[in-house]
Every structure is written in structure tokens, then in C-alpha cells.
Amino acid sequence: MLVVMKAQATPEEIQAVCEHIEHLGFRAHPMPGAQRTAIGITGNKGEVDRGNLEELSGVAEVIRVSKPYKLASRDVKEEDTIIRFAGTDATIGGRNLAVVAGPCSIESREQAFTIAEHVAAAGAQFFRGGAYKPRTSPYAFQGLGLEALKIMAEIRDRFGLRIVTEAIDNASLELVAEWADVIQIGARNMQNFSLLKHAGHMRKPVLLKRGLSATLDEFLMAAEYIMSEGNYEVILCERGVRTFADHSRNTLDLSIVPAVQKLSHLPILVDPSHATGKRDKVLPMARAAIAAGADGLLIEVHHQPDKALSDGPQSIYPEQFVRMMDEIGQIAPIVHRKLPRGLHIDTTPTETHAAHVK
Amino acid sequence: MLVVMKAQATPEEIQAVCEHIEHLGFRAHPMPGAQRTAIGITGNKGEVDRGNLEELSGVAEVIRVSKPYKLASRDVKEEDTIIRFAGTDATIGGRNLAVVAGPCSIESREQAFTIAEHVAAAGAQFFRGGAYKPRTSPYAFQGLGLEALKIMAEIRDRFGLRIVTEAIDNASLELVAEWADVIQIGARNMQNFSLLKHAGHMRKPVLLKRGLSATLDEFLMAAEYIMSEGNYEVILCERGVRTFADHSRNTLDLSIVPAVQKLSHLPILVDPSHATGKRDKVLPMARAAIAAGADGLLIEVHHQPDKALSDGPQSIYPEQFVRMMDEIGQIAPIVHRKLPRGLHIDTTPTETHAAHVK
């Protein structure tokens, strides 16, 4: 159920409607829009009596929502959600393309700094690196944990990059929310509803990856889990689905980009690195994602992929990343986007790292 | 890496080899077999020096394991794993078929007792019922939680049924391990590695459902996660995979039964209720599962499926369950199995519940 407020409704009227809803035993989710505010009603204790609500001051209309997701739907909020980061001009959603780049795993301070320097210089606004790794094998490298989070916090300070990293359970979620700027929920946890709910209590944006066999409805319902707990800053991410096809690790399903944008106001990024699993497919699919209208990219970059502790074969070289940024920068205006200009810090490669750039 | 002990090796020799392995910084997993003991070595800090191990007293052979899973593999343990429950003759694995039956969710004490009485009378040894439900929608019924666990503990006392119920996070895992007999990990959590590791620290058997798009290797690797933490009592469960086919909710992949049995010593059950999602497909698929060689079944039973709070359309009626037990009891000897005889308690339907049996 959704209460649409009149354009001229006052903050007091909105507040009164929310209190009325809560008083009835439901939960109110005010969603301010450019024109007017809509208030989503959630709670699974039964039916709301529409009559009373329509009579409250400032209410324009009460509508029953047919989609199983509400807060993620354009029915509730028509305008695109744009996620902003205090103290920077980095955004996710809106006209500016968001580029999140970095290694699969943080392996050492030196490795992380080398790669961060490259991607910052090339114009990325976000740095990604795994601290907690959900590995298929219990015997594989599981990540450096808190140590990696601290390294990435230093990277934020040094290069001005916002930090995106994955949480794999409630314990790591608390730490990621404390140290990073965006909490990533991985594909294998897309229906870990307990984790989604906890992420809904955090005050940091959540980047939610599509599960390997998730339908569009399930994907938006997973976002709804986070939003229904009060955290409305959810960023969706397509990373390939599992099919019979064997020429790429997963099958990148770019048609979900316009499909999401039709139904939901949430931004959607694309991760061509995990989808293809092969370095030589990353650039073509990165270009295709931007051309399809995605709000940005997640890209794995490594200066020594052959020595990477995880996912080396799909990491691109820094010089390929530069080329990719150039190419998507050219495609951007065709889809009414732009690549925000480089950061206002000195990103000239230092002597130590310059050798890595060919 | 796997150390195979001589048939006549003494417990002291086995102990000494384990200590040597731990001293090297690895973890030793002694797996006693009917003929001799094998010791699995896990830990991801590098290579073990095979030379030293082969020279230890009582060691027959040291072999490198090529499969990514070790403890779940028949290479480590050739004999089928049979899981026993103290104080009962209920087993999972081995000659006796294991039948786990009950409602999708525990909705009330009366509902649970009614169904338990029916399934016990028909010869089930295990009762299943959801206390914590991983629902696609945040607005759907999420289960009664601890209250449901307590109801099921009463059912164990009253009907002698062992209790199987799902844990969805670490908090519910602790409670399920305390109150139930088997901890279920659902399909959507099959690669929730954090949860798998915690389940590996519990001292109760774990029933692990195959993920919706999990390969056989990933399925066994998920079992390996639990086993690598020291809990070797893992029960696998096929419950359908996601495909393009739309005549059943998921596609039940029965060929994984002989495939698992070839590679692994772990028992495997089949859940035709979740796989098909349709009442009229449950009996045919239950018969097919037993004919294919499965170690048992998970079946949703409800006396009033139209009023069920979840999964009503796939729950069979108690009288259908009786018929199913009769049919699989006839198939059992053809695959060298048997249905253990009814429990030694009075299962005559009481007045209160008799009306439900037509």
C-alpha cells in the first residue's frame, strides 16, 4: 500500500501520516520525490483500512501496489535514485557514470596502493577490493579481513577514492559498514535474507549483486528486504547468470539493465569481470554495458594478474583499464551520460609504481 | 593430501600421525573405516612434505587428492556414511530409507501435532517443520521461531520422531542445534560459507540442500566447508534446479543421486515437494527418487493445505502420504533398501485428530 501526498503537503502533514501508519501497527517509509512525497506501508500483519488514510490532511491518493516489491518500485518513487557521498562529488545513479575498480582481493598494502594509484589516475571514483572472500573451496585464500579494510581506508585518504567491499556475514557487515563507503552483498548471498535485513539497518549504501539464477522479481525483492528495514540506498549489480553456455564463466544478461530501469528507481551497475571470467571479454562487455544504459561498472584490475591470489584470469591490466575508460567516455554522451573528470589530487604515478605502466 | 593407515595400525600410531600433521601447521581429519583409517589433511598454507609422513609408523600410503573436495570424497572414506541417532533406531544412509515429513512451516501447536501424528502413524521417522523461513518477500510469513522449536521438541517426546528444521543465520543455528536433531541449511544458503563454517562447529548432523544452480562440485564443496570444520555428519539433499522448464517449479535432477553416490560417501535425500511445487507431481517423483537409489525423502504434508501459511499447493494430504509410504515400501527391496517398521508407540489417531483422516 502506498500513500501519495499532495505536492503542497507540509512536513508536519507527512509526519502525521507516518505516525498514523505506525500507530496502526505498520511501518511507514517516507520517500521524498522531486514533485511530492510518497509513503510506502509495509508490515505483514494483515490489511490496512484505506478509508482512514485517504481522509488525513495532505493525502492525495492511496494506492494498492500489485508488484510484490514496493519500495524498490517506480510506483513508490518515480525519479531515479542518486546516491551521493558526503565530501565528494562522486555519485552512483544519475548522469555521471560510476566506475568501481580494483583487485579481486586485497593481498598486501603495496599491491592495493599500486592498483589504486592506477585506477585513480585513469578516472575511477570508487575502489573495490575483497577483504572477506566467499570462496567455493574452504581451502582457498579467504581474504585478509580487517587488515584489508584498514588498507582500503588509507587508500581513501590518499587517493580520494570511495571504498566498496563485500560483507559475508553479520560480523564482517559491521566492520565493512564502519570502514568502507559501500557495503557489497555478493551473488551467493543475494537471498541470505538475514544478512539483507542486517544491511538494512546500516547507514551506508548497499551494492547488491544479482544471484546466479535470480529472476528480476527475486532481485528486486532482495533489494526490498534491505529497503524494508529502512536503508533506501541500494545499488543493483548484474554480474552474469548461470546457463548452459560454456564460452564465458557466466552469461552476462545486459537486457536486465533496461528491464530494471523500467520497474525500479534504483541504479544498476554491471560487472563484466565476474560475468565473463576472461580478460579479453571484459572490454567488449564493459562497452556494451554502458551502451545498454547501465549506471556504471565494476571492474577487476590487477598489475600482476598472474600472481593474483584470486580471479587473476579475469583481471585486466592497468593500461587496458585506461583504454576502457577512454572508450566508455566516448560512448557516454550517446546515452546521455558522462564520465566525471579526474580527481583533484596528484595522481602522477610515483617512481615506485611508474614501472608498471607500459 | 590423504594419509592411509595400515589395517593393523594402532590408535596410538594414528594419534601420532595426527599430531605430526598438526605440528606442521595443518589440520588432521581422522576418518575411521571398516578396514582401516584414512587421515585427511587440510589447511591452505602451502605444500606438505610427503616424505616425512610416509616414514611414520603405521602409515601405508600418502596420496595426493586431485578432487577439490577431500573429506566428502570416497577417496578418503570408501564406506557409506550412516548417521545414527542415539536412543533410537532411526538412521540416515545405509539400508534403511529415511523419511522426513511434516509441514512447510510450524503454524501452531495443534497444526504441528495433527500432522506429526499422521506422519508417525504412516511410518516416518523424522519430522520436519519450518521455524525460521527464508521467504522471497520481506512481507511474507517469516516463521514462529523459538516457539516452533519448542513445539517440535514436544513432538519428539510425544511421537518419537527426530526433528529436522532449518537455520538461516548464526543466531538461529545455535537455537536449532540446541532444540532439533538435524540442522537444515536451505538451498539459498548453500554457498553462505559463513553459515556453513558455523554449522561445522555444531555437534548435530547437517542436512544440506543443493542450491538452485549448484553444480555437483559446488554441492560437494559446500559439504566440505562443514566437514573441514570437524562436523562429518552431512546429509545431502536434491531439491530441484532452476531451468527454463515451466511445468514444475524447479527441475528435479535425479541423476545427481547416482552421481553423488559414485564420488561421495555421504547420504543423499530427495525433496520432491519443493522441486515440483505441485501436489500431483509429488508421489510420482517420490517413487522415482527411491527407484533411482536415494537414501530417503523430504516430504511436505499438511492436513489443510489450502489454509497453510506457506507452500500449500505442494503439500500432500495425510492419506496421500500413507499411499506414498506404501508405494516406496514396495520399491525399496528392488533397490536393496527397506522401510524401517513403525515406531513402538501408540499412533492411533486420537479423537481430536481422527476427523482429519478421510
Add this chain to the structure above:
Amino acid sequence: MLVVMKAQATPEEIQAVCEHIEHLGFRAHPMPGAQRTAIGITGNKGEVDRGNLEELSGVAEVIRVSKPYKLASRDVKEEDTIIRFAGTDATIGGRNLAVVAGPCSIESREQAFTIAEHVAAAGAQFFRGGAYKPRTSPYAFQGLGLEALKIMAEIRDRFGLRIVTEAIDNASLELVAEWADVIQIGARNMQNFSLLKHAGHMRKPVLLKRGLSATLDEFLMAAEYIMSEGNYEVILCERGVRTFADHSRNTLDLSIVPAVQKLSHLPILVDPSHATGKRDKVLPMARAAIAAGADGLLIEVHHQPDKALSDGPQSIYPEQFVRMMDEIGQIAPIVHRKLPRGLHIDTTPTETHAAHVK
């Protein structure tokens, strides 16, 4: 559109209704049932005026069919279709299980006779062998063609087995219809609509295999193509679908057996050999298919699978086939079926072939 005649309608009345339908420019398909006759109306030139039809003598009811398939539907014909073969008691559909066995390809007269003798002795009523092979590679063995058809005709004479073999185009279709008893249309041709239409003009039953990614509706629509041309003797066959799972060649989807039986009167067989692609999975899946309610099996048998020119790894040995027949014979009564007793000919292995039976 479907015209249901009264139970007491005379042949003349049925004939008159058909002529009326044809006169209107449509095609009439009389489908006699145990109780009464239904007449399907097909033709894509627009709407039939229901009024006139309902007034004709002997008409009970005129109903609009909502399913895209009509002639394949139980709406048109409620009773199961049983396909009979003149001069034998072999049937497909009904109480008797139909077992079709033989090599993937006919390689030589000796090979074919050796295998035919084995499968006849074990109780198969149908012999299968490829004369025209649809191979993925143009450089692979493509079959012996007409020579193979002639060898199989000899096998029919010698062992009393009915012959099932595949047609891959119109030319081979004519020859198969001339020499064999059942025309097989392979999975890759399930939507070769031109071939389906031609098969609809033949006066021999058609065994139609499900396409690798065909939905249930598409499968029944392919049968409808054959039936809409006047050939109502269609036998469906599940042979596995393509999924991400890699432990078997395809994923055998047994739940389509009860799904087909609910919607259609046509018999459905199961081919576990092509579905699994692995010898050790064939018997478990054959048992499962019969337990699920299938009308019979297609099984690849070869006495020297290592020397087979195609599909050796999935062919079972003659002694495994004997065991399979024994096992499904035991399961049959549980699903109200039976395995018809051996043929009334001398199937004692002759000297020449006896050596192959261990």
C-alpha cells in the same frame, strides 16, 4: 474449437458434422473415444460460427479450446491413446510397458543381429538402431542409410521385434516409413516444422523426442503439427534437457511424465541413455522413469560399446539390460503396469551369438 458428439450419435451424424466443417473451409479431425466421439476443428482462416454447429444432429456440445494445442489435448480425447501394431500384441501406451532397445547406430548386419537377439531374449518388443544419424560434426559417422533399414527389416522377420528408427529429412522419412514400424523424429528436429508436417502424412506412428530446450507447450505443439496433418499416432519421448549441470550430458526431466499425462492422451516414453550419456546412470534413471509412470523406455544396448561408432559410453551391456528388465518388471505392478511376456519365437542364443552373453 471442439465438437463433442452425443454418446448415441451415429456414424452418419458424425460424418455429416465433419462434412459441414470441411464445407466451411476448415479441417475436421474425428477422434473416437470409448464413450463418444469428439471432432477437433483446425485451420487458420478465422472464426467458426458456433451457432450452426450446435444445431446439427447428434451434437452434444461445442467448446472453445483455450490451450494452443487441441488434438494432443485431453480436452479432445480423454482416454489414453494406445498404439497397436497389426499382427503382434506389441503396444505403446496402456497397461503394457513398451521397451525399445538396440544400438545407437546400425554398424553391420552381424552387430545388429547380435544385439537384437539379446534384447529380444530379454523381453524387448521394439528394436531401435540408427540408419540416418544427426551428428554434431559433419566429419562423424553419418549412418549406413538404406542398408541399415534393410538389416532392421530382417531383424523384424527373424525376432518379431517392431522397428523404431530416425528420419532426418523428407527423403529419409519416406524410406523409414516404408521399412520401419515407428518413425523417430530426433530432439534437434523437434521444431523442424516441415519435417513434422510430412510425418503427419505418413501412416506409421511417430516417436517425437523432446527438444533440448523445449517447454511442455512447445513439445505438445510439435505433436500437434503432426496430428493436424492427420496422423494421430504420436508417441512422446523425454530425453533430457540442457541445463548448467555437468554431471550428466543432459538433465533428465522426469516430472514432465506426470505433467504430460495430465494434459495429453498421448503416451510418453523416457530415454535415459541420451539423457545421462553415462552407462552407470542408465539403470537408476530407467527404474526412476518407470516409477514416475512412464509408458516405457528407449535404451541403447551394445555388446561391444568400446567399439561402437557412436555413443559407446552410454550404451549398456546386454547383461545389464537383462538386469534392467528384471528391475522394471518388479516396479511395474506398483504403478499398475506390466511387462508383456517374452515373444513367441525361439530366442535361445544361437551358436554364433552365444559367446557374447556372459
Add this chain to the structure above:
Amino acid sequence: MLVVMKAQATPEEIQAVCEHIEHLGFRAHPMPGAQRTAIGITGNKGEVDRGNLEELSGVAEVIRVSKPYKLASRDVKEEDTIIRFAGTDATIGGRNLAVVAGPCSIESREQAFTIAEHVAAAGAQFFRGGAYKPRTSPYAFQGLGLEALKIMAEIRDRFGLRIVTEAIDNASLELVAEWADVIQIGARNMQNFSLLKHAGHMRKPVLLKRGLSATLDEFLMAAEYIMSEGNYEVILCERGVRTFADHSRNTLDLSIVPAVQKLSHLPILVDPSHATGKRDKVLPMARAAIAAGADGLLIEVHHQPDKALSDGPQSIYPEQFVRMMDEIGQIAPIVHRKLPRGLHIDTTPTETHAAHVK
């Protein structure tokens, strides 16, 4: 097996090697390249003796090909295949993007001319329209057949567009080869090997659509079937594969574009209309295809899609097609392509048709 000739080998030497191969009972496929000629050897009668071949005059090297396809492989022909059309500058493959546009089915002369005029004016070089339609239902519109072919021949004369249309069996193949410029083989016939072989005997290029569940290897093997009969002008076309995803009709698998280009010299087009099945997804996926590096597009265009006899919902309006051409024209230089300039004929909408352009 592949014979690589020296760069300076004479035509006579090449001819002599081919004759030697044919004399041995194999088939020789000379493939002239920019640098030198390679000769593919096909035929399934056994092993070629490499020794003799290496000693022939002009031979540089004899190499064994490990891939199951040979003629379609870059091993045999390193340079991209560019297909040219006599009397025009239209090409498929190479720097120029190829755009094939038109209605799903030819419904009438007026409908076809109206659409042809629009797409020619917008810069398409190829016109597509169905004459023979492979429809899932036997009761659906099956196409106008020869009448449609004649209408399209008129369109070629009037607008200078090359004609692409589908053949569904040998009879229609002969007619399509006679009347059209490119023979299309549909997704459902990708493994209709009999049809592929016949197409291999035609002297017109063949546009081969990927089957709904075809792997990359199967796709290239289907092309190999055509090529092995002597027709080397094969154009591949990705049109979506069947997956569990339900937000688009099929899942467009763009990663096959770089995957094909790595292994094969054949051009590959993308059909976003059939893949998505929805008008509002066509432009985003068309842009994405070009950005991924495809050699061109197949697009369904209809001026009155609501009245179309087939596939209306996925046909874009002429004005959307103009916008699409503009957008891909802007993306083209980023991937080192260009959209060839408009045709040298008068494409000013005539009075009759002008009204359709808004």
C-alpha cells in the same frame, strides 16, 4: 588436417595439392588468404598420411587441427571473412557495419514497400522479411511463400536493398536461393543437418542463427556443415538463448561476439528483436551489440506493429529505427567501424508512403 602453402606457391602448385588430396579420397578446401593459401582436408574415411603431403611442391607445413571445426576456424583462415554482393558496395564483415531490417513477415506488397522505403532511407543496406515462417503453432500464419519472395525481389530493384529471408526446408531453400541474396537458416533449424548440407551446395551466402540452447562449439560446427559442402560464405547470428530469466523472451548472450571473433573468421551479427521480444529493449541491446564489436544487426521494423501478423510486440517503429541508426553510427568509430553512407538512389518518401513517417 590443414595444408599451409608457402607464400610464393603458384596456383598450379595449389591445384596439384588439391588434386593429390582428392586422389586420396578426401575433400580439399582451398582457402586463399592475404598472405598465403591454406587447404583444409575433410572426409571421414580415416587418417591422412601426412608424409606425402609435406613433400609436395609449394607446401610450407601440414598441421593437425584439434578443434572439431576446421573450415570455420582461424587456424585455417586467419583474416576476417568479408562477404561482398556483386553490383553493390554492401558487405557483411569488415569495417562496414551491416544492418538488415524489415518486418517479421511479408504480409502484403504495400506493407513490404512501406517498410522497405523507411529502412532504406535510414541507411539499411539489407531488407529482411519472412516468406516461410517456422511457427510454434500449426494454426498460426505460415507466410506468403513464393509471393513474398517476388515482392522482395521487387524491393531489391526499387530500393537497391539486398534481400535476406529464411528457408525452412529443401523446397523453400531452392526458391530462396533463386530469389534472395542471403539464405537465412533459423535458430530451430540450426541442427537440421540435412538442411545445412543443402545450403552448402547453394551459391548464395547463408545467415545461420544460433540455436536456442547451442554452445559455441555446436554453433561453429553447424557453420562447418555448410562450409564442408563447399559454401564458405556463412554469416553467424546471435539471437538470444533460452534461460530461466523471464524479463526478456530469450537472454541475449553478447559475450559470444568476442568469443566467436577469437576462434573464427566468420562475421557475426546480432538480432536484438528476437532476443528480447520487447520493443523497448531493442534499442539498448542494438547499441550494446555494436559496442561489443558485432559486425551488424538484424532488426524487425514495422510501421503498424499492432496489426502485424507475427512478432508485432518486438518490432520497432520506423522513427525508432532512424534513432537507432543514428546511435549506432555514433558508436561505430569507437569500435573501428563505420556505417556506410546511404544508397545512391532516390529514397525520398513518395506521396503514397510519406504519411507513415511522423
